[in-house]
Amino acid sequence: MDERRMVWMLTAVIALLLVTVVITLVVALRWRRRQRAAMGRLGEAAGRSGDGEGSGELAGRRYRFALFPGGRNMPPSLTVALPVGSVRSLALRRERAFDRFFKAIGLAVEPQSGDPAFDRAVYLAFDDRPFARRWLADARVREAIRGLFAAGFTHLECDGEALRAVWRPFKAWEAVGAETVHGAVERLVSLAESLEREGPARVAPDSPWAGRLVAFGIAVGAVVAGTVSLVITAVRYVPLDWFDLWFTALAGALPLTLLFLLLCVPLLRGRANSHVEWSVAAGIALAGLPLAAVGGLGLLNGVMDEAQPRRVAVPLIHKHSVSGKGTSYYLTVASWRGDGEEELKVGGRLYGQLEPGRDRVRLLHHPGRFGLAWVSDVRLADE
Incomplete structure (x- = not known):
């Protein structure tokens, strides 16, 4: 390649890099301006120039809101919260295809309101079925919840001290304003009053810890045992053919992993969040069981080797x-x-x-x- 062509290629590469940097900066600046404008409009809900958070009062109830612009591994979110005199803990969210699939196969068992349209749109991620049926029998409660989700909010949470509407990930930078907060607060006030009328939980819902301990104990134990045995193998019983070790171990680990995933179904099923717990246990096991198979095979291959070297x-x-x-x-x-x-x-x-x-x-x-x-x-x- 002659010197002239090299100069042209180098110039083209530098120009491409500069264009990429400029486009990135323009997009970032526009994104930042949208965020600042949204935070300013939200500030009107607190009667001051906004930094994305504030507080106010409606129907005699204090409320707070906060617009989080996002960060490392954290999506943007808008949270509106007000205190509630109820010691109940509950969580609701928009129902996803993920929820519907695991309900259909019987792993997740969700409380039902008796309103088919509501039950298709909202997922009740808590296990107090009598309370859910009683609380959601009120059409005004169902309408307030669906109104929050229709406005864009994705989660409704109560920890026994505060009731929160959460919009995560938040994307409506152009449309958000004081009316977004005020509309959410009005619905939260209605829901808080209904929760306070219900009072505390009468009976704690069943919590089958034994099944969860077995499922997560096996999954986490496999990660620990696999890591320790693999380190010992790499230090003390170094195989000449790592590929053969991994291939042999993984061939045996595959059916064991599938068996474990099936075993977890009866261990974890029957709760509203059973499918979430099963997914977490499955993710840990998919890493831990193959790791345990490789480390265990390498360790036993060395420890049990009685042949003369x-x-x-x-x-x-x-x-x-x-x-x-x-x-x-x-x-x-x-x-x-x-x-x-x-x-x-x-x-x-x-x-x-x-x-x-x-x-x-x-x-x-x-x-x-x-x-x-x-x-x-x-x-x-x-x-």
Whole structure:
């Protein structure tokens, strides 16, 4: 490639980068202006220039609101809250396809209001069924809840001290204003009054902790056991063929993982949030059980290996290090199992003593209890 073409290509790359930076800055500035304008309009709800939060009073009740612009791993949200004299805890949200699917297969069991249209639109993520039926029998309560969700809010929550309408993720930067807050407060006041008339919960809903302990105990235990056993394997029983270890272990872990996911259904089913808990347990297990299989197989392959090891000495062909959070050191040696080469991970001290093409490496070769060869006692052959 001649010098002139290189200059043109370099110029094009720099121009593309500059255009990308300018577009990014323009989008970010426009986004920031929209946020500031929305916060200013919300400030009218508090009777002052807004920073996105404030407080007020309606029907003798104090309320607060806050518009969170978003942050790392946190989407933007709008929250409107007012104190409530009820010790009940409850949560409602827009019903999603995720909820409908798990209700259809019987894993999640949601309280029902008796109003089919309401039950299709709103998911009751709490388990006090008698209270839900009684509270939602009032058409005004159902209308207030649906009104909040129709306005854009996605969650309705009560922790026993405050009733909150939450819009998350919040996207209506152009449309939000004081009327958004005032409309939400009016509905929250109506709902707070209805909750206060209901009073505290009469009977605590069943909470089947045993099933959850078993499901999450197995999933979390697999992560812990897998991590520990894999570290021991990597330090004490280093396999020569990591791919064979992973392939063999994962082939056995797949049916066990599927069996665990099925076992979790009867352990967790029957509650409004059973499908959420099942999804969390499944996510942990999908990482933990394969990890436990790999670490466990590698550990048992070494611990149970009773065969006599074979001492070999082979020439050092090459060495290299990989730097990241720490530095790892590797030796490439001639294979003693046939043609080709083997790669060994060693400590920094031995790595510094060895010179490719000059030194030989001595080690112990173990056949492995399950046919997965591993090595130990790697050192300079002359020692």
